Amino acid sequence: MLGSMLEEFQRMNKRQFFYQVLSFGMIVSSALMIWKGLMVVTGSESPIVVVLSGSMEPAFHRGDLLFLTNPTDEPIRVGEIVVFKIEGRDIPIVHRVLKVHEKENGTSKFLTKGDNNRVDDRGLYAPGQLWLTPRDVVGRAKGFLPYVGMVTIMMNEYPKLKYAVLACLGLYVLIHRE
Amino acid sequence: MHTFLTRGNALLTFTLSVLAGLTFFCFLSTALNAYSATATIDTVKVLVKNVPDYSAQKEKQDLGYLMFDLQANLDPLFNWNAKQLFVFLTAEYESLDNKLNQVVLWDKIIQRGENANLDMKNMNTNYYFWDDGNGLRGNSNVTLTLSWNVIPNAGMLSIVRGSGSHSFSFPNEYTNVRAQ
Numbered sequence: 307m308l309g310s311m312l313e314e315f316q317r318m319n320k321r322q323f324f325y326q327v328l329s330f331g332m333i334v335s336s337a338l339m340i341w342k343g344l345m346v347v348t349g350s351e352s353p354i355v356v357v358l359s360g361s362m363e364p365a366f367h368r369g370d371l372l373f374l375t376n377p378t379d380e381p382i383r384v385g386e387i388v389v390f391k392i393e394g395r396d397i398p399i400v401h402r403v404l405k406v407h408e409k410e411n412g413t414s415k416f417l418t419k420g421d422n423n424r425v426d427d428r429g430l431y432a433p434g435q436l437w438l439t440p441r442d443v444v445g446r447a448k449g450f451l452p453y454v455g456m457v458t459i460m461m462n463e464y465p466k467l468k469y470a471v472l473a474c475l476g477l478y479v480l481i482h483r484e
Numbered sequence: 485m486h487t488f489l490t491r492g493n494a495l496l497t498f499t500l501s502v503l504a505g506l507t508f509f510c511f512l513s514t515a516l517n518a519y520s521a522t523a524t525i526d527t528v529k530v531l532v533k534n535v536p537d538y539s540a541q542k543e544k545q546d547l548g549y550l551m552f553d554l555q556a557n558l559d560p561l562f563n564w565n566a567k568q569l570f571v572f573l574t575a576e577y578e579s580l581d582n583k584l585n586q587v588v589l590w591d592k593i594i595q596r597g598e599n600a601n602l603d604m605k606n607m608n609t610n611y612y613f614w615d616d617g618n619g620l621r622g623n624s625n626v627t628l629t630l631s632w633n634v635i636p637n638a639g640m641l642s643i644v645r646g647s648g649s650h651s652f653s654f655p656n657e658y659t660n661v662r663a664q
Contacts, residue, residue, distance in 0.1 A: 385631050407584075409582050419571065
């Protein structure tokens with residue numbers, strides 16, 4: 307099999323090679339366009355997230371996929387599942403809103419709690435922080451797909467797998483005739 | 485279709501396409517469901533105290549206390565695409581400090597297959613009813629509503645508010661902390 311692959315490689319001329327590279331570039335930029343387009347349409351900086359912890363079981367398990375929207379003009383209400391980031395930390399947290407206090411001028415603060423946790427999230431917030439504000443919210447979960455995100459988790463936990471997959475993909479696209 | 489790799493590739497692609505199609509149809513089949521139901525709520529024994537909330541600021545804040553009755557039949561809401569219902573009881577009111585306050589007092593997770601015909605009397609709340617300030621004493625319009633979040637196998641997560649709410653007022657006097 308390796309012998310036939312090497313033969314094919316030698317037979318390709320320069321034009322075909324550049325054509326393959328261009329096709330590869332088209333695929334990558336299409337993916338990027340779809341991702342950025344989703345960011346604009348949903349208003350969220352991260353329109354698709356993978357659930358990383360088991361704090362929302364049995365609704366969401368590790369590896370489930372969530373589709374987020376972030377309509378800044380719709381106020382946050384209790385019961386909504388929000389994805390937020392604590393200032394200074396990168397990891398987004400997916401929990402449910404437990405309390406909302408909103409003032410006349412529109413400023414609001416709220417408290418969250420994971421369904422599977424015994425206590426609310428005050429212990430997770432930054433030291434001295436008692437409430438979350440709409441600024442901390444990355445988006446609200448509107449759609450759900452089970453298991454699909456496991457691929458992302460496996461690639462993050464075993465970086466060698468990520469490089470192997472990317473290398474195989476790159477090789478395949480560059481060599482394959484179509 | 486002769487080599488092992490091409491056969492494996494074709495099989496994998498076909499499996500993934502069929503799974504994706506099935507998931508999409510699963511989502512479509514319940515996308516337009518309303519998931520509505522009525523709830524009957526009543527309050528028993530309503531008190532308000534004024535004590536420091538040690539999990540938050542150190543000043544004294546209003547702490548409401550109540551017990552409630554709840555009847556709601558949520559059995560008809562389950563279908564093949566409804567994996568779980570997250571049911572929660574919200575108290576909503578207005579205070580001098582804040583135009584809108586929403587506090588979840590009680591919640592329950594009901595999975596498909598479990599009994600969803602709720603009929604409870606004299607229930608205690610799961611969470612403390614802390615106000616952000618002192619807006620509970622004498623508050624004449626606190627509304628209790630039951631809502632549920634439908635978690636599908638695949639599809640849209642929707643939050644539905646049940647029809648049927650109950651309004652009550654808090655007493656004008658604080659209850660002494662020691663008395664119960």
